[in-house]
Amino acid sequence: MARGEYQNSKLQHLESALESGALAQVRRILNSDLQAADVAHLLESSPPKERKLLWGLIDEENEGDVLQHLGDEIQSWLLNQMSVQEMANAISDLDTDDVADVLQNLPDKVTQEVLTTMDEQDRDRIEAVLSYPEDTAGGLMNTDTITVRPDITIEVVLRYLRRHRSLPDMTDSLLVVNRRDEFIGSLPINKILVSDGDTTVREVMSTDVVSIDPETTDTQVAQLFERHDLISAPVVESHTHKLLGRITIDDVVDVIREEADHSLLSMAGLDEDEDTFAPALKTSRRRAVWLGINLITAFVASGVIGMFQDTLDKVVALAVLMPIVASMGGIAGSQTLTLVIRGQAIGHLDSGNMGWLVNREFIVGLSNGLLWSVIIALATYIWFQDIQISLIIAIAIVINLIIAVLAGALLPLLLKKLGIDPALAGSVILTTVTDVVGFMAFLGLATVFYL
Amino acid sequence: MARGEYQNSKLQHLESALESGALAQVRRILNSDLQAADVAHLLESSPPKERKLLWGLIDEENEGDVLQHLGDEIQSWLLNQMSVQEMANAISDLDTDDVADVLQNLPDKVTQEVLTTMDEQDRDRIEAVLSYPEDTAGGLMNTDTITVRPDITIEVVLRYLRRHRSLPDMTDSLLVVNRRDEFIGSLPINKILVSDGDTTVREVMSTDVVSIDPETTDTQVAQLFERHDLISAPVVESHTHKLLGRITIDDVVDVIREEADHSLLSMAGLDEDEDTFAPALKTSRRRAVWLGINLITAFVASGVIGMFQDTLDKVVALAVLMPIVASMGGIAGSQTLTLVIRGQAIGHLDSGNMGWLVNREFIVGLSNGLLWSVIIALATYIWFQDIQISLIIAIAIVINLIIAVLAGALLPLLLKKLGIDPALAGSVILTTVTDVVGFMAFLGLATVFYL
Incomplete structure (x- = not known):
């Protein structure tokens, strides 16, 4: 049951399989037994030669997921060895902010080529995120929000969600917008669960919500999340009140980790993206x-x-x-x-x-x-x-x-x-x-x- | 709308009110305009004299909330100036893990006195958390879980939740236990929303869940949360499979911040609880x-x-x-x-x-x-x-x-x-x-x- 230990035993299996050269077994463990985040951690903990070997054994459809969890330096190194088409395939299933992060590590020309392989909706979304610097709220945001109107009932919201069958990760609330796409409040998922079906969204939504301007620095975003114990927050253009996307805690945790690492490593003249096992x-x-x-x-x-x-x-x-x-x-x-x-x-x-x-x-x-x-x-x-x-x-x-x-x-x-x-x-x-x-x-x- | 700026202007108001000595106004801003986390941040950013003045202006019913957001060092300092009854009142509305954190900063004798002022259920819960060291999963956990049985339908779960009217903070899933209180899976809130009412919990629950043994160190807990992008995770005794509580991302973010601070500050011989404005x-x-x-x-x-x-x-x-x-x-x-x-x-x-x-x-x-x-x-x-x-x-x-x-x-x-x-x-x-x-x-x- 205890997952931590369970993962460790998987990793030990993998190590002994690697040592004995049982590559088929290694491939199976990498692609079906371990989660992408664990594979990424394993790559980051491996010296260059093993790293190359392991990456070669990862199935193409899992590459994007693993890439997303890797540090910037290792990510760039791997991406530089891929063709545009491989890259486009690898990142096609990622969240918009993660795709933007990956693209920001590439030369402009390659980014443009990858963007042209995408369909129009995806391209528009990613270009929206790319238009902000990586270290701002705009660069951190995801555009996969679920929005509702204030005058519908909770029953209608529930029916709408059931048709959807799945919600984006880290969805703790739906965002309420008016006809002009202006943000007016948020509807916590928990409120949907405990409210009667015939109340309207307007009656139960919260209007006292921390909303974030896209120009806010990532440091400030992290402070807001830490101080207010947020899971997600809407990104709203402060002049037009237009809803642009939302930021989720998983990305903020990365910001917090990077910032703390930055102070520590910079004081020794090291880069916070420093790969422990760089050649x-x-x-x-x-x-x-x-x-x-x-x-x-x-x-x-x-x-x-x-x-x-x-x-x-x-x-x-x-x-x-x-x-x-x-x-x-x-x-x-x-x-x-x-x-x-x-x-x-x-x-x-x-x-x-x-x-x-x-x-x-x-x-x-x-x-x-x-x-x-x-x-x-x-x-x-x-x-x-x-x-x-x-x-x-x-x-x-x-x-x-x-x-x-x-x-x-x-x-x-x-x-x-x-x-x-x-x-x-x-x-x-x-x-x-x-x-x-x-x-x-x-x-x-x-x-x-x-x- | 943009809350960050809005808060800053509140803080500026407060500063000018403080300077002009308009204490009634300061009191109003502290107790009704600002959130507890902002007040705590303000206290941490204030030199000792202003800090004392500001704390004196906070209403007793808000003290607990503010305390919970303060660093260990400032917290101890304030608690040491309170009577047992004041302490008990201040912390009565906090989450169990936060109460345990506060109590761990007190002498054993005072902790016992505060515990006797509580009702039995609360006392039992807090003693469960206190029985684990502060830097383990057991010390981080909250005991306010909502559990359901696997054989009931989603419709029944929804009815049960509506009777409750509110869910604990950071509830992204209900925990599924059998008759012996053994953890068998988790039911994500989002799954409840998108599932038909007549399916059973067993059919939609996830069994591939990261569960954490109470003895796991907080460092490992933080790594699990970061790696798997968790919002909450159940704490389960690994031998008996008994569900003990759950850990939420807000507490893990604090662990991540403290750990990173620890490396940085320790290398200069400073304590990670170091109060920037210590006398x-x-x-x-x-x-x-x-x-x-x-x-x-x-x-x-x-x-x-x-x-x-x-x-x-x-x-x-x-x-x-x-x-x-x-x-x-x-x-x-x-x-x-x-x-x-x-x-x-x-x-x-x-x-x-x-x-x-x-x-x-x-x-x-x-x-x-x-x-x-x-x-x-x-x-x-x-x-x-x-x-x-x-x-x-x-x-x-x-x-x-x-x-x-x-x-x-x-x-x-x-x-x-x-x-x-x-x-x-x-x-x-x-x-x-x-x-x-x-x-x-x-x-x-x-x-x-x-x-």
Whole structure:
């Protein structure tokens, strides 16, 4: 019964079949035993060679379903190996928003070719979704809504639904529109079930509904869904009140996952679509860029140290201790930076409360600076028996910790205003600041003291 | 119509009312204009003083609803200021799983007191949920399921539902149980709508349903929901097949958000329940601990440098360049570490494919090591005109980059086996490794060369 375990045993079967080379058995498990989402997960968890082998064993009619569940990077890779006709077949059964997502990963020319293989209604629907950027409500929406008029009775709605025989996935409510296709309310499925047949839609529909303009960003859509525990929401043009489609929770869950991944991975210079099992060459090339950027900041820090060579020549203990000053600043700053980036992502921070936060961070930086400077000064004195160096490192620690937390708090705001992603650029710039300030304060003070 | 904007204008109203001190108006907006989730978000986005003021203005009958939407840390803080009776009133209208969540943040004694104020049925339900850890399917479940027997007709189900007049939130299917309360299938609401009245439940119910054992971890639950696009799933004891309750997507979305936040925040030594607007004193104390842990690793690195004081005394250029070796290792390692921690979190990595990954990372570390060592050696030669130092730094870079990526790949596995959270401890240990190896390789090689 417990499905999780049941799936795992299926996967183990598959692995042993793969190992023993029983490809017919693998093919059967892939195409009939496992669900498309599980096959996609399996592909994502496989190194390139096995991945290619497994994909080759998936029946053509299942390809679209599996594709839809794959990450962008793997999806593009597979699509690039297909002909236009294969692609069109593979995606023909998908929801409009999923087809749009797939097409957005293709070159424009190929997208046009695939669109021409479709019938007019499908093409119109997909072009409607494609006309909005992928990261907006318009790009997330599905056009497969079931609409009803306000003046019919629940009995008529029920008869209409029975003729349909099936409803789109994630349908928790029907959408009520007037003759001009303007959205006026929603009729929850549960209300249909518990209402008498002769009441009208107007009497039981909800008008206090979260409706979403197609230009709304996907971040805002996710916040609305999370805050209001929505399963689906109508997308409505806010000027004309025209109903364009609806957004469902499954797509919003993907947005939430991607956003959270984005902050985490960007801070390490990785892409949120990063394929865990990308081949070595591709991975090396991408990471090399990030290492190169960081190398520049490392040379900047070295340049600062280089300015104080004479001082270092005189007092070698400074060289031993200087990484402590830089590293404490880096840690303190990155705590604040992470907190602010996450606060921005979940919508807790705006210009109104930022002042309070900067102020609090200043107090935190100052008090932790004072606390740790005393401890570090003591440790330094015990180690080098030099009261001057102990004093110098204490002052440098206080300075660097205060600058670090202020930079951590203000950098994300500044970067956002400049249109630069704080999660991506924040930590590199922050490290440069804390290294430069740390070395400058420590070695600079030492130069002044020892002159 | 567009609710997002509409809410924002409400919030702006509130802010201007707050500023002008029109508390009666603020109270009205808080209690009747805004939804509980919006009020909770407002509280989370407010510094402590305003937060206290706003909470005081919320009517007692709305407190529970708002509480339920608040983060753990703020929730505990508010609950600790309430009497048992106030608490019991505040949470009386919540879902069982939400009540259990709230109670889990209280001392055991208070929980018992609150439970005694409830009627027996509610108490039994909540104790059922409380008997499982918070981070398992049992702790996430709701006990408010609507169950039906397989042999009745759809017509009877409809009549039964109409008598009920309302269904629990997020009800996308009724659960089918036999006389012994064993789960045998689910009856999607949509199927009820499109089926003829005289078919039986057995004929239209789905038996291929993802059912979840109460001991399943919340991470696995989230993966099942994401992979299968579920809105709700039954919780079933896997040995007895007894139906215990159901889990709904709104709670799973919270799990997904918390997990993603956990990786991000833990890597900076922050708690995922971290209140963005926690007071300075509390924040300082927490961060101090993290700074202290990192200080130890910084002193370890300094200790390594200290071993080579004589060499540094002879060649001051080494002091200038040594941070580059450590920093490049730190960056390369943390990229791998982040990728592996995220791969573990979304279930891409297991012992089966880890070998491939370690191998790939070795190649990546080696090739990026070779690439950047050439560039760094050239830059070093231009700067210091010293071929020996250029060679030494090149070799040290290659060594450190390889060790860094291997440590980044293997540390999370090792930590997980030891029961330590890789997201929390990984980056500290990694930095220690890359600092120690970096300084040791660079200064050690220099000592050998220059002797």
